[in-house]
Amino acid sequence: MNNTTSDATAPAYNRSRQAREAETLLDRIxxxxxxxxxxxxxxxxxxxxxxxxxxxVKHEGTLVGTTCIHAPEELIYAFGATPVRLCNGSYHxxxxxxxxxxxxxxxxxxxxxxxLHAKAAVPNTAALxxxxxxxxxxxxxxxxxxxxxxxYKVHDLELPPAKESEEARLYWQRSVRRLALRLRELxxxxxxxxxxxxxxxxxxxAQTAFRTLHQLxxxxxxxxxxxxxxxxxxxxxxDDLDRWTAAVEQLNTxxxxxxxxxxxxxxxxxxxxxxxxxxxxxxxxxxxxxxxxAGGVVVADETCSANRMLYDMTAVDEWLLNDMVxxxxxxxxxxxxxxxxTRNDDRQRRLLQLAADFNVDGVVYQAFAGCQVYEMEYxxxxxxxxxxxxxxxxxxxxxxxxxxxxxxxxxxxxLESIKTRKRNKQ
Amino acid sequence: xxxxxxxVNGVDLRRFRFWLQLFFFVLLVYxxxxxxxxxxxxxxxxxxxxxxGRGGICYLLPLQHxxxxxxxxxxxxxxxxxxxxxxxxxxxxxxxxxGWCGYVCPLGTIQDWxxxxxTRLGIRxxxxxxxxxxxxxxxxxxxxxxxxxxxxxxxxxxxxHDMGTPFCDICPGRMIIPMFTGDFSQLxxxxxxxxxxxxxxxxxxxxxxxxxxxxxxxxFFCFFCPMSALHYLLxxxxxxxxxxxxxxxxRCGDCYRVCDMEIREIADEVKEPRIMQDDCILCLKCVAxxxxxxxxxxxxxxxxxxxxxxxxFIKRMTKGHKDEQHHE
Numbered sequence: 001m002n003n004t005t006s007d008a009t010a011p012a013y014n015r016s017r018q019a020r021e022a023e024t025l026l027d028r029i030x031x032x033x034x035x036x037x038x039x040x041x042x043x044x045x046x047x048x049x050x051x052x053x054x055x056x057v058k059h060e061g062t063l064v065g066t067t068c069i070h071a072p073e074e075l076i077y078a079f080g081a082t083p084v085r086l087c088n089g090s091y092h093x094x095x096x097x098x099x100x101x102x103x104x105x106x107x108x109x110x111x112x113x114x115x116l117h118a119k120a121a122v123p124n125t126a127a128l129x130x131x132x133x134x135x136x137x138x139x140x141x142x143x144x145x146x147x148x149x150x151x152y153k154v155h156d157l158e159l160p161p162a163k164e165s166e167e168a169r170l171y172w173q174r175s176v177r178r179l180a181l182r183l184r185e186l187x188x189x190x191x192x193x194x195x196x197x198x199x200x201x202x203x204x205x206a207q208t209a210f211r212t213l214h215q216l217x218x219x220x221x222x223x224x225x226x227x228x229x230x231x232x233x234x235x236x237x238x239d240d241l242d243r244w245t246a247a248v249e250q251l252n253t254x255x256x257x258x259x260x261x262x263x264x265x266x267x268x269x270x271x272x273x274x275x276x277x278x279x280x281x282x283x284x285x286x287x288x289x290x291x292x293x294a295g296g297v298v299v300a301d302e303t304c305s306a307n308r309m310l311y312d313m314t315a316v317d318e319w320l321l322n323d324m325v326x327x328x329x330x331x332x333x334x335x336x337x338x339x340x341x342t343r344n345d346d347r348q349r350r351l352l353q354l355a356a357d358f359n360v361d362g363v364v365y366q367a368f369a370g371c372q373v374y375e376m377e378y379x380x381x382x383x384x385x386x387x388x389x390x391x392x393x394x395x396x397x398x399x400x401x402x403x404x405x406x407x408x409x410x411x412x413x414x415l416e417s418i419k420t421r422k423r424n425k426q
Numbered sequence: 427x428x429x430x431x432x433x434v435n436g437v438d439l440r441r442f443r444f445w446l447q448l449f450f451f452v453l454l455v456y457x458x459x460x461x462x463x464x465x466x467x468x469x470x471x472x473x474x475x476x477x478x479g480r481g482g483i484c485y486l487l488p489l490q491h492x493x494x495x496x497x498x499x500x501x502x503x504x505x506x507x508x509x510x511x512x513x514x515x516x517x518x519x520x521x522x523x524x525g526w527c528g529y530v531c532p533l534g535t536i537q538d539w540x541x542x543x544x545t546r547l548g549i550r551x552x553x554x555x556x557x558x559x560x561x562x563x564x565x566x567x568x569x570x571x572x573x574x575x576x577x578x579x580x581x582x583x584x585x586x587h588d589m590g591t592p593f594c595d596i597c598p599g600r601m602i603i604p605m606f607t608g609d610f611s612q613l614x615x616x617x618x619x620x621x622x623x624x625x626x627x628x629x630x631x632x633x634x635x636x637x638x639x640x641x642x643x644x645x646f647f648c649f650f651c652p653m654s655a656l657h658y659l660l661x662x663x664x665x666x667x668x669x670x671x672x673x674x675x676x677r678c679g680d681c682y683r684v685c686d687m688e689i690r691e692i693a694d695e696v697k698e699p700r701i702m703q704d705d706c707i708l709c710l711k712c713v714a715x716x717x718x719x720x721x722x723x724x725x726x727x728x729x730x731x732x733x734x735x736x737x738x739f740i741k742r743m744t745k746g747h748k749d750e751q752h753h754e
Contacts, residue, residue, distance in 0.1 A: 166556040166690070169679075201747035208740050215736075313739065315680035315715040319746055322550040327683060334693070335678035346677050349696065353673055 018092040018122055018283075022051035025283045029227050032293055035265070036228065037258070039251035043231050046239060047282060056124045057238050059084070062187050063126050065152075067112060067143070069309045070134035070159055070336070072328045075180055077199035077241070079187040083132075084125050085237035087305070088112045089281030091399040093121070100146050101139065106370040107399040108281065109139040117150055123238045128152060130186050132179065134159045137340045137373055155182050162342040163333050176329040196324050200314060202241055209248040210310040216255045217299050218358055221264040223255055226275065226288045226298025233306035234282040266297040271418040273298045274354055276381070277366040277374050279305035284399050287366050290408050296415045300358040302350055303366075308337060339373035347377070348384045355390050361418045363392040364411075370398070391418060434731070436738040438745065439714040443528070447535040454532050455606050457481020467514035469657065470526040471533045471599040479607035484599070485515040486573065486653060490591040493577035500581055516660055523664035524657050524702065527648060528709030533599050537640040537647060541686075544641055552642045559688055562649050563705060569593065570652035588621045593652060595625035598636035644686040648707055658704040665727045668708060672696030674721040681712035681722065692722075714742055 030036060030044055049055040062081035066073070069085075076083040088094075088111035097114030115121040116131075134157040135141045141156075148154045158175045160168035180191055189195075213232070217224055232251070236244055273296045280288050280303065288298050301307050314331040316324050337347035351363065363385055367374040378394055385392045393414040397403055453462060454472040456479045464482030466474070474483040492508045493500065500508070519526065527534050544551070554562065573593040579585035594600050601612045615630060616622040639646030648654060675696050682693035687705040692712050695701060701722075702708065713722045716734035723733040 164694070197747055201744070204740070204743060204747065211736060211740075312676060312678050313680075313717050313743065315678075315684055315717070315739075315743065316746055317684040317711070317715070318545045318551065319749065320545060320548060320550055323683075330679050330683055335676040349673065350676060356673075 018090050019052050019054065021090060021092060022047065022122075022283045025285060025289070026052065028289060028293070029231065029285070033225065033227075035263075037224070037251060037254050039247065039254045040228050040231070042247040042250070043228070043235050046235055047231065050123045050238070051283065054120075054122055054124055056126070057084070058240065059126060062129045064183070064186075065128040065131040066134075067131065067140055068134040068136050069304050069338075070136060070332050071132040071157055072176060072179070072332050074196065074199040074203050074314075074328055075176070075183060075191075075325070076132075077202060078191055078196040079183045079189050080195070081129075081183065081187055084123075084128070086112050086116065086128075086131070087237070087279070087281055088115045089234075089284035089399065090115065090122070091284070091401065093118060094399040100143075104370050106137075106139050106278075106368050107284075108278065108368060108371070109137075109143055111399060113143055113146060116147055116152065125238065130155055130182070132157050136338065137371075139370075153186075155179060159333070159340075161340065163336065164343065169330065169333065172333045173326050173329040176332070177325060180325065191321065191325075193319065193321050193324070196321065197319065200316075200324065200328070202245075204313060206236070206241060206245040206248070207310050207313050209245050209252060211313075212252045213248060213255070214300070214307070214311065216252065216259065219259055220272070220359055221268045222266040222270065222272070222297040222299060223259055223263060225265050225292055226273070226301070227285060227292050229298070229301070230280050230285050230288055230306060231282065233310060234280075234285075236310065237281075237305075266292075267295065269419065269422065271296045271361040271415050271422075272359055274351065274358065274360040274363045275301040275303060275366070276351060276363060277303065278368040278371050279303040280366070281305050286401070286404060287364065287395060287397065287407065287411075290404070290411050291364060291415070294408065294412045294415050296362075296411070296418075298364075299360065300354045302337060302347070302354060304338065312336075339377045344377050344380060348381060351381065352384065352388060355385075355388070360390065361422065362414065363390055364414075365392055365394045367394065367396050368398055369396050391421070431733075432735075432737065435733050435735045436741050437714075437732075438742065439710060443538075443709065446529050447538065450530040451532050451535045454481045454530070455479050455603060465514070467511055467518055469515055469519040469653065470531045471597070471603070471653065473532070473597075473599045473603035475594070475600045475612055476604040476607055476609065478609070479604075484653075485511070485518075486597075487591060487594055489515075490573065490577045490593060493574060494580040494587075494590070497578075497582050500578075519657060519660055520664045521666070522708075523661055523666040524654070524706050524708040525666050526657070527651075527654060527707035532603055533636075533647060534645065534707065536602065537645050540637070540640040541644050549642075551644055553688060554643075556690075559649075565650045566652050566655040566704075569650060570655040573652050586619075586621050588619050589625065590622075592625065595622075596629045596632045598629075598633040598647065601629060601633045602636070645707065648687060649705060654707075655704065661702060666708065667700065667725045668702045668706065668710070668713075669699050669723050669725055670695065670701040671699065671721050671723075674718045676718060678717070680715045680717065684711045684715045686711070715739065 026047055059082040064076050064081045064083050065086045066083050067086050073083045087108055090111050093114030094107045094111040096118055097110030100113045101110050131147055131152050131154045133144045133154050136159055144154050144156050157179055160171050162168050273291055275298050291298055312331055312335040314327050316327045337350050382392055458479045458481055462481035466483035466488045467485045468482045471484050472480055472482045474487040495504055576589055576592045580587055580589055604612050616626040636647050677693055679693040682690055689703050689705055691703050710724055713732055713734050716722045717736055717739040719735055721734050723730045
């Protein structure tokens, strides 16, 4: 299975399996919902071009792949390189990657391996000159050597397994400095105060745009749907940073107008859902999409393909290289609510705060079958939410479309129970 | 009202502090020339040895004098006078809490100026390790205890009288602050007796350490300051307070990394709303660098006066990205 010679005889890309996988999804995202924001067209077209037509993704300078949100993108940009996030959501690549990993492993890791192994993978980026692989979960850690065996250059960005202690913080700061050295070697450029400042300003502007969008989603009734929000943040994986930011700023302007006009993207009583757990990555947006097709609305999330990737911002006290680099390191470690760390108090508190801020009626917890850390945190999260009287639906799933029918039944039942609760409260 | 609030929360704290600190510096170091006299109970290093320029006197000077009275006097009626002095000191302190350190203290301001000189030279700061921090943090209590016990010992004739005001002898303020009014007379070793020789030599050493330390470590001296220790013991009823809403905190650590005093609790503590620790100088940089709406706030008599906001944070960071004052 793992030989890709079949690629030679494969049909034109736009008739291939992964193109159809993407196209079906985009059709649902666009056509199943009325009144999509005009500014979303940029993102719909982007995904159609990249995923359905297989058009190449343009970039500047050296292309550096990253396999987790822990790789500080500002550093990569500062060296004149461009990061592209490799975490993959395609069932097609999941199947190819299955050859590398044990049967019960995470589809995200398998799909990432699969896409790296496949020729002419989508998104169609230029050749990756380096892959930065943060040593997060076991599966990603072990994937490192496999990726190297495929012929890529890999930099293991060593991440501590705990984040509370000062030792962990300092260890991570050193790790990030080592990445800077590796990037200097790779690009032949120097890290200077001004190029890092410029890079940090670009990312901060993107984060500001994201935060504005995030805050707009507090509005009740809902102004904006989760399926579009995930598409927006998924585009961040590979899109040009400044173009992405401009598109989001435009979207925010449109949403602010809609807010003044009293626009409703969902019914007034539509259950407001907080999405947590394994990250929805295009084209695997099946769960958020099912929720919204069933009449719910995803108003916020706590996942590494959206909120966790873009929300937290870097603070700097003295704009000298050392403080900026350490500040970046802190931002990529300290607020992170990834379940790989020893404790998950921060994740619990973040979920409760999001639930309160966004007036949430229920939580949907997605755990990819094989993503052990999320599976292991299920109980503690369920207990904390139950103590606050917030209902939660735990869904174990993967990238295959087989469980779609079963899932949609469960989601409908969950949303129905929330509606009943709300009615009884009144 | 909301607009005023937004403007305050979006303030450029660095600039605001610079000017306010300069104002208080002039008031306390040169106020004497303008006939300012705030009395001798100030809870901050308005050095009394700065004879001509002082706009008030640091309470530690009269306190040590008073405690060195003979025990007969001290534990008699004169004791009431000491208590009265302490009361005035406490009343001054209650207004600003440790804000006296972050905004008023001339020695603190001098250290901030030295820090700003360092950053302009492009030299990085140093930090303590966590273990060092925890041990060093205790020194100020030791100094406070000595500052009280030595004068008491003198009063009881257990110690030589020429130890006088022991903390002032070793305080860098005594040598440095009078220099701002052209008085370099404190910068000498007093050879009149063995004790004075040792104490003034120690004072010279501490002053040297102060200047060198402050260059590499933000607010170097404040870790050891006995005034800070005394402040903390009285801080509970103070009007200006630093509060944290732990539920809103993401523990991103932004506040901790900008903290001059390296106070970890500001980031890590999420249960106790009264977040001010003993080393805190209430500079409010943590509030300015917190991106979470209302997670940190300064209140005065229960009324919020400065609060962390997303907009304020973004504004201040954007300014940092653009600021070209630090040349390449």
